Amino acid sequence: MGYYIGVEPGVNIYVEDVNPTGNKTILLIHGWPGDHNLFEYQFNQLPKMGYRCIGIDCRGFGLSDKPWSGYDYNRLSDDIRCVVDALKLQNFTLGGHSTGGAICVRYMARHNGYGVSKLALFAAAAPSLIQRPYFPYGLQKQAVINIIQGVYKDRPNTLREFGSMIFHNYVSQPLSDWIFQLGLQAASWSTAAIANTWLGEERLFNDLKTIKVPTLILHGINDQVCLFPLAISQKYSIKNSKLVPFEACGHFLFYDQRERFNKELVQFIEE
Template sequence: MGYHIQVEANINIYVEDLNPEGCKTIVFIHGWPANHKMFEYQFDQLPRQGYRCIGIDLRGFGNSDKPWDGYHYDQLADDIRCVVEALGLQQFILGGHSTGGAIAIRYMARHSGYGVAKLALFAAAAPSLIQRAYFPYGLERAAIEKIIEDTYNDRPNMLQGFGNMFFFQHVTGPFSEWFFQLGLEAAGWSTAAIAKTWLDEEGLFSDLGTIRVPTLILHGLHDRVCLFPLAVAQHKGIKNSRLVPFKYSGHGLFYDQRDKFNKELVEFIEE
């Protein structure tokens, strides 16, 4: 079941709500530059096991409205809060992949974890996607500036290149094309705007220490986008957290090791 929820005047966010009568609710926040459909291999299985799965398309992506602005983490976290309140969600599990994980962390800090019972971070882009003087573990700033430049000059080519480094295990040509099309569903300006946010956002370092709920960190050892030391930093920064390395995964661990991913998530929910 899919529908739109208004988060601001003339701005509507798309929500996919699977098994609304499920026993426990998991809210999924996708990574850049895709949308909720990236979790297809979770949505195939978890509702069958009795869980309510809610996939949210961030503004600018998927089936959500694509305004010109509002692509900083504060606003994106506020959008999630609007969805949570509109659906009356309580004691849910909040899960985020990559940039979606960063937004989930900002939600926990900015909204005091409103309604969240547990947090799950999947290859999260936190506390910093890029290298900084005090954090040498991310990508080089120039690599992100190149992504932004390429987004403006030849976004399809940029998306294909990004997709080629996303997964560690082999994916078929049709699967690669499907994943590529997810990125094309976004607007060019929102795709670039999120990438610009990676350069300037430094608040996640302090956000980590505000998280009080049990937290699961799933991260591929071969991740070439959000390098594995980011997961180590998250684990150190979040007191009640558990880090599970994925030995045979890259950035797309939700597909690289989808059975293990689903199993770890379910076990965490039921703890």
């Protein structure tokens, strides 16, 4: 079931609600530059086990509206709150991948984890995607600057180059092409704006410390985008958290190790 939810005047967010009568709910937030379809292989399996799976397309991506502004973590987390309120969600698991994980972390801090009983972070871009003087574990700043410049000069080629970084294990060319097409559905200005947040002051060190609910951290050791030390930092910052390293696994761990990813997620929800 797909529909739109208004999050502010003139801006509507697309929501995919699979198995609305499921006995437990997980709300999934995608990473850059995709949309909710990145979780296709969770939507295929988890509803069979009785779960309600909800995916949203963040503003600027997928089927959602693509306004010029509103791409900071505060506004993006407020969009999640609008969806939670509209669907009257309670006691749900909130899961986010990459930048989606960062947005989930901001949601937990800004909205006091409203409605969330458990949090799951998948290769999350937290507490900082890039290296800083006090945090030497992320990507070099220039790497992100190159991405932003590439979006403005040749977005398709930039997304192709990004696609070459996200897998550790083999995926078919058609699957890679499909993910590439999901990225092209985003607005170019949205794609650049999200990348710009990685450079700015969107730091999540304090946000992580506010999280009180049980938290699962799944992260590929071979991740070339959100480097594995980010997961270690998340583990140390979130008191009630569990880190599960995925060996021989890259940034898109729900493709690199699909069966294990689903198993770990379901086990966590059931604990």
